[in-house]
Amino acid sequence: MLIYNYKLNFVIFVFLIQIIKVFGYNYQGSTKRYETVEVETHNNYLKTFYLDENDDNLYVGGEDWIYKLDSKNISNLKQEFQLKANNKDADSRNPKYHNHIKAIHPFRDYLFVCGTNGNQPQGWILMKNFNLTNDKIHWETKNFGSDYENSVTSVIVKNDDENMQLYFATSDSKTDFVSIILSNLSIKKNTQSIEFKSPLSEYTKFRSPTTFIGSFVIGNEILFFFTERAYEKNNQEFLMSEDTFKKHSREYGRTFFSRVARICKEDSDINGTNWRTFIKARLACSTTINNELVHFNKLKSIYAIPKNDEYFYALFTEKSSGKPSGYSGICKFSKFEIKQAFNSSFKERIDDTNQTKDKIQKPNSCGKNLQHNQSSTNDYTLVESVINATSIWGFLSDDFETLVVDRPNKLPGFENISCTVYYVTLDKVVYTIIEKFNKTNNETVIKESNTIDFLTTINAMKISSKLSFLYLSSNENIIQVDLKKCTIFWSNHYLKECTFDPYCGWNNESCSIQIKKPEDPIKKDNGMSLLVKWRTRLLVVGVSISLISMCTCVRKYIIKKAIKEDKYKKRMKYIKTDIININKNNIKKDKKNNNKNEETTKSTEELV
Numbered sequence: 196m197l198i199y200n201y202k203l204n205f206v207i208f209v210f211l212i213q214i215i216k217v218f219g220y221n222y223q224g225s226t227k228r229y230e231t232v233e234v235e236t237h238n239n240y241l242k243t244f245y246l247d248e249n250d251d252n253l254y255v256g257g258e259d260w261i262y263k264l265d266s267k268n269i270s271n272l273k274q275e276f277q278l279k280a281n282n283k284d285a286d287s288r289n290p291k292y293h294n295h296i297k298a299i300h301p302f303r304d305y306l307f308v309c310g311t312n313g314n315q316p317q318g319w320i321l322m323k324n325f326n327l328t329n330d331k332i333h334w335e336t337k338n339f340g341s342d343y344e345n346s347v348t349s350v351i352v353k354n355d356d357e358n359m360q361l362y363f364a365t366s367d368s369k370t371d372f373v374s375i376i377l378s379n380l381s382i383k384k385n386t387q388s389i390e391f392k393s394p395l396s397e398y399t400k401f402r403s404p405t406t407f408i409g410s411f412v413i414g415n416e417i418l419f420f421f422t423e424r425a426y427e428k429n430n431q432e433f434l435m436s437e438d439t440f441k442k443h444s445r446e447y448g449r450t451f452f453s454r455v456a457r458i459c460k461e462d463s464d465i466n467g468t469n470w471r472t473f474i475k476a477r478l479a480c481s482t483t484i485n486n487e488l489v490h491f492n493k494l495k496s497i498y499a500i501p502k503n504d505e506y507f508y509a510l511f512t513e514k515s516s517g518k519p520s521g522y523s524g525i526c527k528f529s530k531f532e533i534k535q536a537f538n539s540s541f542k543e544r545i546d547d548t549n550q551t552k553d554k555i556q557k558p559n560s561c562g563k564n565l566q567h568n569q570s571s572t573n574d575y576t577l578v579e580s581v582i583n584a585t586s587i588w589g590f591l592s593d594d595f596e597t598l599v600v601d602r603p604n605k606l607p608g609f610e611n612i613s614c615t616v617y618y619v620t621l622d623k624v625v626y627t628i629i630e631k632f633n634k635t636n637n638e639t640v641i642k643e644s645n646t647i648d649f650l651t652t653i654n655a656m657k658i659s660s661k662l663s664f665l666y667l668s669s670n671e672n673i674i675q676v677d678l679k680k681c682t683i684f685w686s687n688h689y690l691k692e693c694t695f696d697p698y699c700g701w702n703n704e705s706c707s708i709q710i711k712k713p714e715d716p717i718k719k720d721n722g723m724s725l726l727v728k729w730r731t732r733l734l735v736v737g738v739s740i741s742l743i744s745m746c747t748c749v750r751k752y753i754i755k756k757a758i759k760e761d762k763y764k765k766r767m768k769y770i771k772t773d774i775i776n777i778n779k780n781n782i783k784k785d786k787k788n789n790n791k792n793e794e795t796t797k798s799t800e801e802l803v
Contacts, residue, residue: 240290240343241668244657245299245306250323253657253666254306255673256296259285261308262673263325266659269666269675276325280313295343300351302359307351309363311343350410350417352460362458364407364419409497411507413530415561419456420478420497420509426450453478453494453511455528455582457537459561472561476536477581480511480526484589489513489522496598496619501660505530509584510598510619521593525617525628526584539580587617588628588641595621599658599665601678603697611635614697616678618665620653625667625676629697644695647676663698681706 239257246253246266252273253266259279265271279285284292291314298309305328306321320328347365405423412418459472480491491511498508506527514521538560597620605613617628627644651669658665665676681699693699693706700707 240295240654240670241673242655243296243299244655244666244668245301246657246659246666247301247323248659248661251662252323254299255668256299256308256310257668258290258293258295261296261299261321261325264673266664266666267662269673274325276321278308278310278319280311280315281317282313282315285313290343293343297347297365298349298363300349300361302351302353307361309347309349346406346408348407348410348419348421350412352412352417362410362417362419364410364421406494408494411499415460416534417458417460418533419458420454420494420507421456422451422453422492422494424450425452451492453480453492453509454577455533456576457561461561473576474537474541474578475576476533476578478509478528478584479581480509480524480584480586482524482526482586482589484522484524484591489515489524489589491522491524491526495523495596498598498600500600500602504602507533508587508598508600508617510595512593512595514593520591523590523593523595523619525587525589525598525619527587528582528584533582536578536580536582539578542577542579587630588643590619590621590626592621595619595626597653597656599656601658601660601663601697603660603663609700616697618656618658620656620667622652623649625649625653625656625665629695631695631697642695649674679708681708 239260241255241257243256244253245256248266251266253264253269255262255264259277261276261278262272263274263276265273278294278296280292280294282292285294287293294310294312294317296308296310298307300307301323304323306323308319308321310317310319322328345365347363349361349363352360352362405421408420408422410417410419454475455478456473456475462472478494482489482491491513493512494509495512496510500506500508506529508525508527510523510525512521512523599618601616601618603614603616611634613632613634615630615632617630619626619628625647627646628641629644630639630641632639647665649667649669651671653667653669655668656665657667663678665678667674667676679698681693681696690701690706693701696706698708
């Protein structure tokens with residue numbers, strides 16, 4: 196039955212569009228879907244994430260506040276807790292007087308929170324429901340992590356159910372040195388103070404500026420990734436005080452180096468002021484960009500996939516002489532090769548008097564009884580072996596900041612293909628790099644995929660492999676990105692994009708998260724394919740009805756117009772006929788009058 200009422204037709208069309216939207220059809224053609232939750236407080240500097248995948252909670256730390264969100268839907272803000280700085284300038288607009296949350300660590304039902312506290316670093320122990328169990332925990336090292344802009348990395352090492360150790364690395368802005376900090380912390384509720392120790396000698400401290408990137412616990416080792424400046428010449432590292440460094444800076448040159456340092460768990464039980472197992476090795480990453488081999492020195496971000504993955508994934512940047520943009524590159528380092536490098540000999544070092552120190556051939560190894568080992572790494576910390584990376588991708592910009600990596604579950608029927616997805620941030624954009632390895636023919640395919648654009652600059656990024664969500668933070672809001680974007684590939688026109696997407700597969704009818712095995716003879720639609728099929732049918736039906744109705748309305752309008760024109764023509768014809776008849780009658784009357792006048796004239800002449 197045709198619909199002739201154009202108003203009713205319009206209402207039906209709008210109603211069908213709303214149904215299609217409810218069923219999930221993305222009619223705007225967006226490649227990513229995300230939702231945001233706005234944080235009410237001003238300039239929160241949201242930079243610290245902790246994801247509790249067991250309870251589906253996302254904790255976010257910023258300026259003076261901690262937020263607890265539903266990790267499945269961040270628009271559900273469960274709780275928020277204020278931790279203001281304890282000083283008279285806590286309400287100042289200057290961010291250095293506020294409490295910037297630097298670390299959130301879990302243990303049992305508690306959260307250990309570290310903050311700058313307005314240049315007076317402090318810690319809190321909170322229940323996960325945000326009940327405060329400690330008013331504050333005092334730092335013994337006054338300048339430790341006080342600057343909110345300084346780089347910080349920390350990791351918790353659990354010893355038993357009642358004790359843990361906090362390893363914290365950060366820069367000390369007042370002394371121009373950076374130290375790895377060790378604390379023995381009991382998780383009991385009555386913990387009121389933490390005694391921090393900095394067991395590094397003058398020569399094993401890090402030279403300023405040093406930027407700490409990340410820290411991890413691998414077996415019985417604690418690893419720290421960082422970038423530092425050092426002096427090296429003829430494959431020798433110069434062992435100097437900071438004053439001597441300044442005097443010889445022009446002679447020897449000062450270059451950025453990316454390193455990984457190791458401390459053994461057993462080392463924390465040794466009395467004394469020096470680490471016995473502290474050693475470091477150089478990280479080397481290079482990649483080809485526009486047919487040019489680029490060597491990277493500056494580490495920007497480091498990531499390790501949970502659950503015993505065999506690699507560390509790193510983002511490097513490098514300035515380019517003569518080119519304002521510079522370069523960035525993604526590389527991966529084998530955990531096994533890092534462990535092997537720490538077993539190599541120490542690199543030769545020279546002291547302030549240019550005298551070569553007595554060389555120690557081998558560093559201490561983890562897992563041994565270090566209390567009875569008299570050797571020490573007081574002066575030697577850098578090993579000879581350089582840890583080389585496998586190149587993944589390169590970018591024509593040195594402004595990339597953060598890297599996270601995901602390995603989606605293998606899809607049914609494609610068990611021989613492993614996929615790794617790299618997400619990197621650049622200002623307001625997230626770039627996606629997809630790496631696929633086919634075990635059958637040992638072929639690797641790497642390509643850049645879709646970008647995700649935002650309105651604000653990205654400060655930090657976290658990924659949930661379990662939920663396939665990406666979380667990002669800026670100064671004012673938190674963003675959740677759904678990585679399973681299969682529903683946007685709703686027709687076979689997107690077959691190529693769907694099959695390359697690491698979270699999707701083509702099930703002969705539509706793009707779906709769950710796909711059938713090629714040998715599966717059962718042709719049964721799953722929920723996603725039914726969804727795609729029905730929303731496509733709704734769209735076709737809606738458009739068809741609208742087109743038919745529009746054509747009907749246009750036809751009716753044309754007919755009405757034609758009828759009106761026909762009536763007008765007939766009317767004009769009648770009017771024209773009437774005018775002609777009137778003119779004919781007038782002519783006849785004129786002829787009669789003329790005849791009468793002629794007759795009258797003749798009669799008059801005859802009478803005369």
